[in-house]
Amino acid sequence: MNNQKEKVMLLENKNVVVYGAGGAVGSAVARGFAHEGARVFLTARNLDVIDTVAKEISAAGGAVETAVVDAEDEKSVTEHLDAVVADADSIDVSFNAIGISPVGLQGIPLTELPAENFLRPITTYAQAHFITAKSAARHMIARRSGVIMMHTPEPARLPLPLVGGMSVGWAAMEGLNRALSAEWAQHGVRAICLRTTGMVETPVIDVVYGLHADALGITKEQFIALASGMSHRKRPTTLAELTEAAVFLASDRASAMTGTVANLTGGIIVD
Structure with a gap:
């Protein structure tokens, strides 16, 4: 008799849409969702950036x-979601992981930062997250079930220099997360934000830390050590840790969690 229990997949029979799926965060969570049984719908402005991710997921049996x-284009988003629902019958999770280049936006004192560069992350993140959340919620509310998810780094809460409008844009995302929950949780739709440190294994953080190191007159390695030393663990969040948390929070096991930020900063921010 085989007493070995069959593995329970946390997201079996769930349909997940990932925006910005070609980036480090989007691709990592997409793989994690697929590994736990979800059918994943990868989106990006360019198919080339998500083809490799799709092939990896498919090769693994996902x-x-x-x-x-285009997550900033409401027509583009709504038409895609209508097609997903027509094909899969539901949207269970919407994870927006879009990002923008930090070049010209970070590592610059506020007194020297052009207003348009300050505003770019604020308007981009607020618009894209509002559009993708609203468009998904229209389908989710009808079924009284669904999860809206987003990701922010620690400057969303922690006052740090030389991050320009990025910190304001990320803080706006966390504020939006609370607002979404206040309206939609009563209809069965949860809103969750995951907050991490900068993840040094991602290409964008490699660029960001280089910009900050140059601004401070130190090496990138010194800046990485400085940033990592801020956490209680003396190391940054990893993509694997973010993915594991995202999978759990997207699952029904986290049904009581909404309108909140999952703090994955390892103690840099203590709530």
Whole structure:
């Protein structure tokens, strides 16, 4: 008799849409969702950036679809979601992981930062997250079930220099997360934000830390050590840790969590 228990997949029969799926965060969570049984719908402005991710998921036995979607364009988002629902019957999780280049936006004193560069992350993040959340919620509310998810780094809460409008844009995302929950949780739709440190294994943080190191007149390695030393663990959040948390929070096991920020900063921020 085989007493070995069959592995329970946390997201079996769930349909997940990931925006910015070609980036480090988007691709990592997409793989994690697929590994736990979800059917994942990868989106990006360019199919080339998500083809590799889709092939990896498919090769591992996962169910995956790809589409060109501009998360800042409401028509693009709504048409794609209508197609997903027509095909899969539901949208269970919407994870927006879009990002923008930090060049010209970070590592510059506020007194020297052009207003348009200050505003770019604020308007980009607020618009894209509002559009993707609203568009998904219209389908989720009808079924009285769903999870809206987003990711922010620690400057969303922690006052740090030389991050320009990025910190304000990320703080706006966390404020939006609370607002979404206040309206939609009563209809079965949860809103969750995951807050991490900068993850040094990602290409964008490699660029960001280089910009900050140059601004401070130190090496990138010195800046990485400085940033990592701020946490209680003396090391940054990893993509694997973010992915594991995202999978759990997207699952029904986290049904009581909404309108909140999952603090994955390892003690840099203590709530």
